[in-house]
Amino acid sequence: MHPQERIEPVLDSATASFGITALNELQELYNGKSITEDGSFALEVLQYINEKVDDFKKKDGRLYAIYGTPAENLCGVQVKQFRKKYGIVENVSDREYVSNSFHCHVSEKILPTEKQNKEYRFWELCNGGKIQYVKYPIGYNLDALSTLIDRAMEMGYYEGINLDLSYCDDCGHKFQDDEIEDVCPSCGSKHLTKINRMNGYLAYSQLTVTLPNGQLHTYSRLSDHKMAEVKDRYSM
């Protein structure tokens, strides 16, 4: 093919993926329950979308797929769009973000195994791309961690493991999950590095350094709405 040729003829064999997100908030809107508490309506909707996609595939032979999108920016934009039309709805638009993909709300107080089980219903319905992740306390029992990873592999998951990797740059103190202050409890330093999982990758949520002029400066790689989500995380 010549570089200047139109790509139209090759598009027939290409795939097109459509991202789904906020299934948790969809279920909340339907009957005031989260996908941890219920989830049957969210599942029904996702099955319906998959059936439609299969119909389209049969019609034109193109490979369409649904993926559980990380919606890094959209998770904040969607809330603003929703509020403009419908205002604040409890557990739907009362936070700065919506849940991404088919994931349980980050604040749900559930065990890693429960989270794996709850999200499993949606797994095979998002074959265009997906990740399942759970959060473990720092210093988690390594044997238990290994058992949970094996469990995820048996379930066929692409598994993300989230540990709060936050530490003091001066004395090396590792922050425990319940320590959210901005001063090291061990040495009093404000030079802290906080790292959080952001969907599929790790990102600095906070990096505090002293500039040459002596002022403290804090960097973050996360948007405001993602930082709001990070603060709410329990089972992630």
Ligand SMILES: [Zn+2]
């Ligand atoms: Zn320290």
